Amino acid sequence: MFDWINASLNRKIGSILAVSLSFLLVVIGYSIYQVRSINAELKDVSRVDLPLTSVITEVEMLQLQQHLSMEHFRLLMGKGNEEQDPIASFSHRHQTIVRLLDQATQLVSTNINNDTIQFKPEEYQRILDEIHTFSIVNQSFEQQLESLLGTASLSEEVWADLEATAANLDKNIVSILEQINQLTLEATRYTEEHQQSFLLVETGLGICAFILSTLLAAYVIQVMRSRIDKIHQQVEQLHTSLEQGGPIARPDNHNLKASDELSELELDLKKMIARLSDEMNTRQEFEQQLIQLATKDKLTNTYNRHKWTEQIQLLINFASQDKTFSLVSLDVDHFKKINDTYGHQVGDKVLQRLADLLQKNLKKTDMVFRMGGEEFMVLLIQQDLAEASAIAERLRNKIASYQEENLPTFTASMGVTEYNLGETEDSLMTRVDEALYQSKKSGRNCITWLE
Numbered sequence: 143m144f145d146w147i148n149a150s151l152n153r154k155i156g157s158i159l160a161v162s163l164s165f166l167l168v169v170i171g172y173s174i175y176q177v178r179s180i181n182a183e184l185k186d187v188s189r190v191d192l193p194l195t196s197v198i199t200e201v202e203m204l205q206l207q208q209h210l211s212m213e214h215f216r217l218l219m220g221k222g223n224e225e226q227d228p229i230a231s232f233s234h235r236h237q238t239i240v241r242l243l244d245q246a247t248q249l250v251s252t253n254i255n256n257d258t259i260q261f262k263p264e265e266y267q268r269i270l271d272e273i274h275t276f277s278i279v280n281q282s283f284e285q286q287l288e289s290l291l292g293t294a295s296l297s298e299e300v301w302a303d304l305e306a307t308a309a310n311l312d313k314n315i316v317s318i319l320e321q322i323n324q325l326t327l328e329a330t331r332y333t334e335e336h337q338q339s340f341l342l343v344e345t346g347l348g349i350c351a352f353i354l355s356t357l358l359a360a361y362v363i364q365v366m367r368s369r370i371d372k373i374h375q376q377v378e379q380l381h382t383s384l385e386q387g388g389p390i391a392r393p394d395n396h397n398l399k400a401s402d403e404l405s406e407l408e409l410d411l412k413k414m415i416a417r418l419s420d421e422m423n424t425r426q427e428f429e430q431q432l433i434q435l436a437t438k439d440k441l442t443n444t445y446n447r448h449k450w451t452e453q454i455q456l457l458i459n460f461a462s463q464d465k466t467f468s469l470v471s472l473d474v475d476h477f478k479k480i481n482d483t484y485g486h487q488v489g490d491k492v493l494q495r496l497a498d499l500l501q502k503n504l505k506k507t508d509m510v511f512r513m514g515g516e517e518f519m520v521l522l523i524q525q526d527l528a529e530a531s532a533i534a535e536r537l538r539n540k541i542a543s544y545q546e547e548n549l550p551t552f553t554a555s556m557g558v559t560e561y562n563l564g565e566t567e568d569s570l571m572t573r574v575d576e577a578l579y580q581s582k583k584s585g586r587n588c589i590t591w592l593e
């Protein structure tokens with residue numbers, strides 16, 4: 143079953159056709175068999191029952207004629223016999239009855255011997271036996287009649303005996319006829335029922351074939367649709383990712399085997415998405431590196447002056463009563479002395495530690511910029527002057543108390559101010575520079591805020 147699910151489209155359609163055709167062949171075979179069997183049953187009726195009925199009816203008619211002749215003969219006996227030759231006439235009818243009975247016997251026994259009677263052959267055998275018995279009794283009756291007809295006068299008793307025997311024979315032939323009729327009726331009814339059940343089975347098989355084919359076709363369509371939907375979703379995802387410029391998830395195509403045309407298409411698509419994903423990732427990494435280079439300071443990993451220019455302009459443009467910000471301008475005290483005393487490399491390390499301290503002690507939304515040399519600027523988003531001053535004081539303390547082996551302690555002076563709505567970048571920068579200058583003037587390692 144699983145093999146079939148993964149098989150190619152051609153194989154799937156081929157197997158559905160094979161199943162439908164096999165089913166059709168079974169239905170045709172079954173129909174042929176049933177039609178032949180119904181045909182044989184109908185032939186039974188036409189080949190045996192109808193001729194037999196006609197022969198026996200003829201015998202019955204002759205019996206009746208025989209009976210009437212007897213009555214006639216009896217009435218006219220001794221009063222001038224009008225019948226030319228009663229013995230010849232009786233004998234002729236007798237011969238005809240014998241011939242007809244032989245014919246009936248021949249008809250039934252031939253069909254029994256040829257095994258051509260489909261419906262209850264044992265019943266026909268019984269009828270054959272009865273015809274045979276009737277024939278023997280009739281034979282002896284005819285012989286008796288023939289011998290008596292030569293006699294001039296017959297007693298009433300003899301006539302009564304003869305009539306009783308004749309009546310008995312009549313009864314027998316009527317019974318045979320009834321049995322044949324009964325058998326014919328049963329055979330016809332059986333054939334009718336057979337026809338009906340055949341039609342019922344045919345209809346059932348037809349419905350089953352239809353349902354089976356429909357279900358199979360619906361199943362294949364459903365499987366195809368869901369797989370096409372999956373491919374469609376992947377294309378949609380790819381499209382969205384490309385439109386948004388976001389990363390493209392690398393599809394997992396390890397378990398996918400190209401077993402049919404659709405899985406081939408899916409595999410190709412996944413390979414293409416994987417390639418695109420790799421290329422996008424490389425591109426994004428490259429872009430990240432470019433952004434890093436363009437916006438970050440290599441030594442301290444803080445934002446550079448270029449980013450500052452961009453960011454301050456953005457904040458000023460979008461500033462409102464609710465969206466204010468503050469600045470902290472920071473300068474390492476006597477940095478030249480550190481460089482001169484411990485060397486340039488230690489100076490660099492001091493700058494790195496200072497940047498780390500700032501970034502670790504600020505919120506993610508706050509931004510640290512290296513403006514050049516040992517000068518830094520901190521952008522405090524959504525902080526007013528009081529809050530910014532408190533933060534600056536906290537930072538100053540952290541810097542002043544920082545200790546590390548093989549690194550001199552260092553301090554920083556800071557100027558703090560808040561952006562006033564409507565003012566230019568220049569006026570803001572002048573104020574924060576002024577605040578820093580005052581801190582330096584006040585003996586360093588301190589903060590000054592200006593409104």
Ligand SMILES: Nc1nc2c(ncn2[C@@H]2O[C@H](COP(=O)(O)OP(=O)(O)OP(=O)(O)O)[C@@H](O)[C@H]2O)c(=O)[nH]1
Nearest residue numbers: 473474475476477478479481486487489490515516
């Ligand atoms: N190690 C190192 N030193 C730098 C770097 N950039 C600038 N400097 C040095 O930083 C020093 C700045 O010195 P000054 O402008 O005199 O300031 P200061 O010595 O800190 O004095 P005050 O600011 O008045 O306390 C100079 O000696 C520069 O050479 C750098 O990237 N690395």
